[in-house]
Amino acid sequence: MGSLFYFSIADTRSNRLHFNNEKSERGRTNVKAFEAGTTEVIELCLLIGRVMLQNGAETYRVEDTMTRIAASFGSGEAQSFVTPTGIVFSLGQSEPSKLVRVSDRTTNLHKVAKANNISRSITSGSLSIREAHRELTDLDKAGTYYTIPAQIASASLASGCFAIMFQGSWFDFGPACVAGGFGFIALLAFHRFFEIKFFAEFLASLIIGVLAFSFLLMGIGNEADKIIIGSVMPLVPGLLITNAVRDLMAGHLVSGLSKGAEAFLTAFAIGGGVAIAFSIF
Numbered sequence: 001m002g003s004l005f006y007f008s009i010a011d012t013r014s015n016r017l018h019f020n021n022e023k024s025e026r027g028r029t030n031v032k033a034f035e036a037g038t039t040e041v042i043e044l045c046l047l048i049g050r051v052m053l054q055n056g057a058e059t060y061r062v063e064d065t066m067t068r069i070a071a072s073f074g075s076g077e078a079q080s081f082v083t084p085t086g087i088v089f090s091l092g093q094s095e096p097s098k099l100v101r102v103s104d105r106t107t108n109l110h111k112v113a114k115a116n117n118i119s120r121s122i123t124s125g126s127l128s129i130r131e132a133h134r135e136l137t138d139l140d141k142a143g144t145y146y147t148i149p150a151q152i153a154s155a156s157l158a159s160g161c162f163a164i165m166f167q168g169s170w171f172d173f174g175p176a177c178v179a180g181g182f183g184f185i186a187l188l189a190f191h192r193f194f195e196i197k198f199f200a201e202f203l204a205s206l207i208i209g210v211l212a213f214s215f216l217l218m219g220i221g222n223e224a225d226k227i228i229i230g231s232v233m234p235l236v237p238g239l240l241i242t243n244a245v246r247d248l249m250a251g252h253l254v255s256g257l258s259k260g261a262e263a264f265l266t267a268f269a270i271g272g273g274v275a276i277a278f279s280i281f
Contacts, residue, residue, distance in 0.1 A: 038091060040129050041073045044122075046100045047136050049080070049087045052115050055108040056239055059083070059247045059255035065119045072123040084258050107239050110145040148188065155234040156181030163230025168223060172230070175212065175221040180231035183208040187235060198269040205232055205270040209277020217281075228274055235270055237263045 045066040052062050063080045070078035070091055077092040084105065090097040118135055121127040127135070144151070159180020160173040168176070183204045190200035212227040221227055240263040248256030 037073070037129065038095065040133070041070060041075065042089060042091060042098055044129055044133050044136070045069050045078070045080075046087060046089055046098060047133065047140070048115055048119060049082065049089065050100050050102055051136060051140050052112055053082065053084070053087065053102050054105055055111040055115075056106065056243070057112045057115075058243045058250070059252045060250040062087070065116070069119055069122050072125070073129070082252075083255055084262070108144060109239075111139060111142070114139050151188075152181055152184055155184035158234055159183075159231045161230070162233040163226050166226055166229050168226030168230060172221045172223055172226045175215040176227045176230040179208045179211040179215070179227060180234060182211060183231055184234050198265050201235055201266055202269040202273045204235055205273030206276055207273075208232055209274045210280070213277060213281040228277075232270055232274065235266075237266045240266070 048069065049062045049066045052065065053059075059082045062082045066080045066082075066087075066089060067078050075091040079090050079092070079097075081088040085102055087100045087102065088097055089100075115136065118127065118132055118139070122129075122132050146154070156177045160177035163172045163176035164170070186207045187200050187204040190203050194200060208231040209228055212221070212224045212231065215221045215227065216224050240259055244256050244259035244263060246256075247259060
């Protein structure tokens with residue numbers, strides 16, 4: 001009886017030891033698997049962060065998205081530092097950091113929304129890391145959601161509507177549509193051929209001012225100021241101002257102040273172009 005009890009205890013200890021060894025081995029396997037995918041996780045987080053930042057997302061949203069994706073892959077100590085011109089990201093204090101430079105920024109909220117949907121699919125586990133990387137790469141390479149003619153037509157129609165909204169008459173609607181359309185065409189063209197920042201906005205607003213006064217000299221339209229105000233509205237950096245305020249409210253002082261300064265300089269360039277048109281006429 002005693003020997004049977006002894007063998008039972010020994011067998012129980014053996015099973016526990018075997019279970020602990022298996023558990024330890026599985027833990028080492030998971031750690032090795034995570035270490036093998038560390039580079040892929042970093043690349044994925046930096047890719048989605050760059051796509052969102054380049055297309056008009058707020059700084060705090062980019063940081064939160066990257067941190068949540070890293071946590072879904074088992075890294076709860078991920079750190080990110082995002083500015084309007086760069087992203088620094090690391091999976092932990094003992095992990096190396098990586099920097100991505102962001103030089104070109106535009107406004108494409110469709111891409112931001114798609115990147116948000118991909119990030120939710122990643123955190124929910126419905127997308128693997130390679131599938132997510134492939135979808136983000138395709139999203140990054142994709143062009144604008146709306147064609148260039150559609151953007152020009154929208155800017156033209158919006159210019160006329162803004163002229164009416166700012167107490168202009170219906171006689172100013174047509175000139176504002178034409179001036180706003182040509183101003184937006186000039187903005188796109190100058191952005192493509194000139195790399196000097198704020199120069200495209202300056203020349204586009206100058207063209208708008210010249211067209212507005214030219215229409216009045218030809219007897220088309222009633223008030224030049226209403227035509228100009230409505231036509232420059234598609235050039236105004238509204239999203240940039242909004243993101244600057246939201247980043248400041250979220251505590252991202254560097255990003256908020258830099259975006260605010262960029263919005264101020266853009267508005268100053270638009271005002272400078274219009275002022276030169278006033279001085280000419």
